Structure formats: structure tokens, C-alpha cells
Amino acid sequence: FxxxxxxxxxxxxxxxxRLPGSPPSLPWSTTGSAALSGEGIGSIGHTGSTQPVPxxxxxxxxxxxxxxxxxxxxxGAAGPAIPVTAxxxxxxxxxVATQQSVVRVxxxxxxxxxxxxxxxxxxxxNNIATLLADWDAPSTLAFVAKMNSTAHSLGLDxxxxxxxxxxxxxxxxxxxxLIRLGEAAMAIPVFAQVVAMAQVxxxxxxxxYNFDSDLGQNGIVGIKTGSDQxxxxxxxxxxxxxxxxxxxxLVGVVLGxxxxxxxxxxxxxxxxLVGAAFAAFAAFPPVRPGRLVGRIVASWGTSVPxxxxxxxxxxxxxxxxxxxQVHVGALSSAISSGARIGVLRVHLGxxxxxxxLRASRRLPGPSAIWRLTRL
Numbered sequence: 001f002x003x004x005x006x007x008x009x010x011x012x013x014x015x016x017x018r019l020p021g022s023p024p025s026l027p028w029s030t031t032g033s034a035a036l037s038g039e040g041i042g043s044i045g046h047t048g049s050t051q052p053v054p055x056x057x058x059x060x061x062x063x064x065x066x067x068x069x070x071x072x073x074x075x076g077a078a079g080p081a082i083p084v085t086a087x088x089x090x091x092x093x094x095x096v097a098t099q100q101s102v103v104r105v106x107x108x109x110x111x112x113x114x115x116x117x118x119x120x121x122x123x124x125x126n127n128i129a130t131l132l133a134d135w136d137a138p139s140t141l142a143f144v145a146k147m148n149s150t151a152h153s154l155g156l157d158x159x160x161x162x163x164x165x166x167x168x169x170x171x172x173x174x175x176x177x178l179i180r181l182g183e184a185a186m187a188i189p190v191f192a193q194v195v196a197m198a199q200v201x202x203x204x205x206x207x208x209y210n211f212d213s214d215l216g217q218n219g220i221v222g223i224k225t226g227s228d229q230x231x232x233x234x235x236x237x238x239x240x241x242x243x244x245x246x247x248x249x250l251v252g253v254v255l256g257x258x259x260x261x262x263x264x265x266x267x268x269x270x271x272x273l274v275g276a277a278f279a280a281f282a283a284f285p286p287v288r289p290g291r292l293v294g295r296i297v298a299s300w301g302t303s304v305p306x307x308x309x310x311x312x313x314x315x316x317x318x319x320x321x322x323x324x325q326v327h328v329g330a331l332s333s334a335i336s337s338g339a340r341i342g343v344l345r346v347h348l349g350x351x352x353x354x355x356x357l358r359a360s361r362r363l364p365g366p367s368a369i370w371r372l373t374r375l
Contacts, residue, residue: 002374004333007298007363009306009341011326017286021318024280029269032232032256035175036273039183039238039249040349041316043176044277052158052172053255056226057101057124058236059166061178062147064121064194065185067132069150071113073190079113082135091127100167102127104205111203117190118200121224123208129165140164151177154184169230178253182223182236186251195222212237214267218274219250225263231255233262239274244283246315246351250274277317285311286322286346287355293344294326296335296359300366306341307360312353314346322348328357335363 026045028034033048073079084105095102103125105111111119111131119128133143140163147161156177162170173181186192198216199209211225212235219241226234232255239250252273257265287293287308297303314322328342335341336359343354366374 005299007296007331009294009328010297011294012292016321016323019284019316019318019320023319024317026276027272033175034254035179036252036277037179038349039251046175050174052174054169054231055173056166056228056231056234058224058226058234059171060120060129061181061185061224063129063164064117064191066146066150067136068188068191070136073113075189075193081110081112082116084109085134087134088127088131091130095126100126106204115202117194119202121194122197122200122210124211126165126167133164166226175253178236179251182251186238214271217271227263233257233266235266235270237270241278243281243315248281250277280317281315283313283315285313287311287344293357296363300370302364304363305360306357308355308357311355314348314351322346335359337362
């Protein structure tokens with residue numbers, strides 16, 4: 001007549017499950033390097049070298065990030081006025097003479113912080129990078145030190161900056177680091193607002209079009225192109241789309257496209273990657289309905305299977321490994337068929353679901369002989 005000991009749950013699943021199907025085969029570029037990631041989910045894949053390489057004007061993403069950390073700007077606000085310095089004028093004149101990407105400025109002119117960010121990220125003005133660096137820090141050298149310190153704080157261990165514009169080939173990074181930088185920058189609303197602009201109008205320069213001609217294609221909402229002889233064509237990008245009712249964000253980068261039209265090549269490759277990746281996304285049950293998840297085992301020698309009769313879905317791609325946790329509470333010695341045993345919990349890219357686990361049949365009680373001989 002003693003109370004029966006509680007049965008125990010023995011899991012039949014590991015700490016992760018793989019979504020069914022073969023991983024997507026993406027149209028990677030045959031030159032340079034590239035990587036693509038689902039934000040909050042993980043890497044979809046990469047190609048080429050993982051060693052640091054010159055990144056040209058993608059450097060300006062870090063310049064804008066540092067400025068906005070030091071001088072936050074609300075979306076829709078113009079921000080403080082920044083006087084055009086002699087160094088900015090010199091950088092403009094040098095840029096014109098050497099065919100750099102610059103924004104027309106004049107002595108005595110001022111730009112608002114927002115206009116400066118537009119000149120930096122949309123017009124890709126190397127002289128505007130100088131303007132912002134000298135406004136934010138005592139010198140360009142001090143600003144570059146801030147850039148490298150910020151890179152370290154973001155965990156960009158393979159990234160180093162030698163200048164605020166990317167003109168210096170010593171400003172280098174890797175695809176994985178740039179994806180992390182892109183995610184951090186796009187989390188700032190005003191940054192995301194600026195890089196999504198197809199064109200801007202600046203005081204003296206007038207109407208300027210974004211070098212990112214992929215904007216609006218396949219859900220691409222930014223981020224920054226770059227190109228020079230050392231870096232080739234480069235493009236750090238973000239794309240958004242709704243898949244099976246869930247918002248999906250891709251962040252990727254294409255580097256080192258050495259062609260006659262390097263930026264066009266990088267933009268073309270990014271567009272292909274995004275289209276193919278979104279086509280692979282679908283809704284998957286993390287656990288196939290009816291699959292054995294574990295067993296309830298009683299000390300008197302009987303057991304019953306635990307399954308998930310139904311399963312909500314998560315949005316991902318075939319072959320994606322998803323981390324799961326099984327949570328089972330205290331178990332009664334009397335368990336009926338279909339009784340809720342616990343949940344299998346999934347967290348994936350902002351998605352959080354619980355798969356209900358149930359006993360597939362009643363747990364038989366102990367025999368009279370077992371009760372009589374129990375010690």
C-alpha cells in the first residue's frame with residue numbers, strides 16, 4: 001500500500017534536430033568570396049577564402065555605426081549642423097583629381113548629420129567620411145582607433161581599419177565579420193532608413209543616386225556597395241521577405257569581384273543568392289508528428305512511448321540544424337493515454353514554439369507480485 005515511485009522520462013532526441021531535406025544549393029560566385037546568413041538563425045553557407053581582404057567603401061558602414069553610437073539620431077530628425085572643414089575640402093579636391101567617389105562641398109557650408117550620413121552611405125563620399133571622422137573625434141587617426149575598438153567590441157576579430165572611407169587597402173575584413181557588422185548597423189533605425197534610399201538630394205551636390213541598384217529587388221533593403229582596384233566589387237546586403245507568415249531577414253556579402261564592371265558583378269551575384277535562398281525557405285515541423293520523442297519508464301518494468309501527435313512549424317531551410325530543449329515536469333505514477341507529458345521547445349530566429357508531448361497510451365500499473373515483493 002506504499003505510494004508508488006514516480007516514473008522517469010528518458011529522451012530519445014538529442015539537443016538538436018535537422019529539418020528534413022537536402023541543404024539548398026546556392027548560385028555562389030566562382031571568384032572572390034561570399035557568405036549568406038539568416039538573421040537570428042545562422043549561416044546558410046559561404047564560398048571562397050575566409051581570410052581578411054580589402055573591403056573598399058563597405059568600410060563606411062563602420063564609420064556610420066561609430067558616428068551613430070556617439071551621436072544618436074532619431075528617424076526623421078536632421079540632427080546637428082556639421083561645418084565643412086578645410087580637410088573635407090582638400091579630400092574633395094583630391095578625390096576629384098584621382099576620380100574617387102566624393103560629394104561636392106564648399107567652404108563655409110554646413111551639412112546636417114542626416115545629410116552627412118546620406119552623403120556617406122548613399123553617395124559614398126570619401127570626403128564625407130573625413131568630415132564625419134573629424135567631427136566625431138579629435139582627428140581622423142583617433143576616429144580610426146574608435147573604429148577598431150568598436151570592431152573588437154562587436155567580436156569582429158578578423159577586421160581592421162586603416163581609414164574611415166575604405167580607400168586604404170589596409171581596411172580589411174571577412175564575410176562572416178561583415179555579416180555581423182551589417183546586422184549591428186541595420187539594428188539602428190536611422191541607418192536602415194538611409195541605406196534604403198534610392199536617391200538623395202544634397203545642398204551643393206544636388207540629386208545623387210544610390211550605387212545599390214538592387215534596392216527593391218528580391219526584398220533587398222540595403223546595405224552598402226564598394227569597389228576599387230584592391231578590393232574589386234563588393235556588396236554587403238540585407239533582404240526581407242515574409243515566408244509562411246513569418247518575417248525572414250537575410251544578411252550576406254559578396255567580395256572580390258574582379259571584372260570590367262565590379263560593382264555590377266557583386267550586385268548581380270547578391271541578387272541571385274537572395275532569390276535562391278528565399279526559394280529554399282519553407283515551414284517545417286521541428287519534430288515529425290508521431291515521431292518517438294522519448295519513453296516514460298516505471299520502476300516496476302513497464303514503459304510507454306511519448307510522441308508529438310501534432311507539431312507547429314518553424315520557418316527555415318532544408319538541412320538546417322535547430323536547437324531544441326525537452327521540458328518534462330514531475331510525472332504521476334498514473335498516466336492516462338494522451339496525457340500531456342511536457343513540451344519540446346524551439347527557439348529560432350525570433351520564432352519560439354512549443355511542441356506538446358503526450359503519452360501514446362496508458363501507463364500500466366504494477367502487478368500484485370511486484371507490490372508484494374517491493375523492498
